Amino acid sequence: MRVKGILFAAALGALPSSVLAADAPVISPIDAAIVNAAHDWAGGYVGVNAGYGWGEFDADGPATLDDPTYSGDGALGGFQIGYNKQLGTVVIGVEGDLQATNIEESTTGGGATTTTSLDWFSTARGRVGYAFDQTGTLVYGTAGLAIGGVETSVSGAGGGSDDQVLTGFAAGAGVEQSIADNLSLKAEYLYVDLQEKAFDAGTSETNAQWDGHVMRFGANLKF
Incomplete structure (x- = not known):
């Protein structure tokens, strides 16, 4: 009788753990990493910058320019x-x-x-x-296609203006920080190169292009 009691108690003690083990979900290493993460980045988002x-x-241009390469800068804003x-x-x-x-x-x-001008x-x-x-x-790297609206104008007799859409590429890097489950802030650098194109800016054809650097800050709302 003593041996039977010990065996019965051991069986009762083992039963709950067996049931729990049978019911426990199987979590892959990737799923476990996402569950434990401070922020889940998966999904769509929209934002401003x-x-x-x-x-x-x-x-x-049609005239002999003092300096055919000249610098330009300015503010920018938009959405992603x-x-x-x-x-x-x-x-x-x-x-995008x-x-x-x-x-x-x-x-x-x-x-x-x-x-x-780059408009x-x-x-x-x-x-x-x-x-x-x-x-x-x-932290991320990024690269892809770029297009831009460029306008060139020439003053003086026979001068005019023309605007064209230039194509090229963009590449850069950034850092994004979550501040809520569906809200994050980011800082991003891009190098943008818009290839040369012909402009009809008066009596003679003008070729123009732009390449430069962009530093922008923004916020993304995940949905």
Whole structure:
């Protein structure tokens, strides 16, 4: 009887743990990393940004310019939309943005002034980043296509103006910090290169392009 009692008690003690083990969900290492993360980056988001851009215009106009390469800078602002997928601590995604700018500069030569401005630009980029689980911080690199609206005007007799859409590429890096489950702040640097295109800015054809740097700060709302 004593032996039977010991065996019965041992069976009762083992039963709850067996039941719990049978009911316990199986969690993959990737899922476990996301559960334990301070912020889940997966999903779509929209946001706004503002910043500053600086760079160089290259133009060869109808007149002999004193300096065909001249610097321009100015403020910019716009919005972005994107989508992320999280694989453990790796975050991959896509993002598009549209920016309005007031980047403009002029150069003179041969009795005429050539003014070139970047009025807007847009990019479509991929993003790859690393998420720091315990701080809710994402650092990432980004690269993709860029387009921009550039206007060139030539003053003086026979002068005129023309605007064209230039194409090129953008690449850079950034850091994004979560401050709530669906809200984050970011700082981002981009290098943007818009390739040369012909402009009909008066009696002669003008070629112009812009390449430069963008530093912007923004906020994203995840949905």
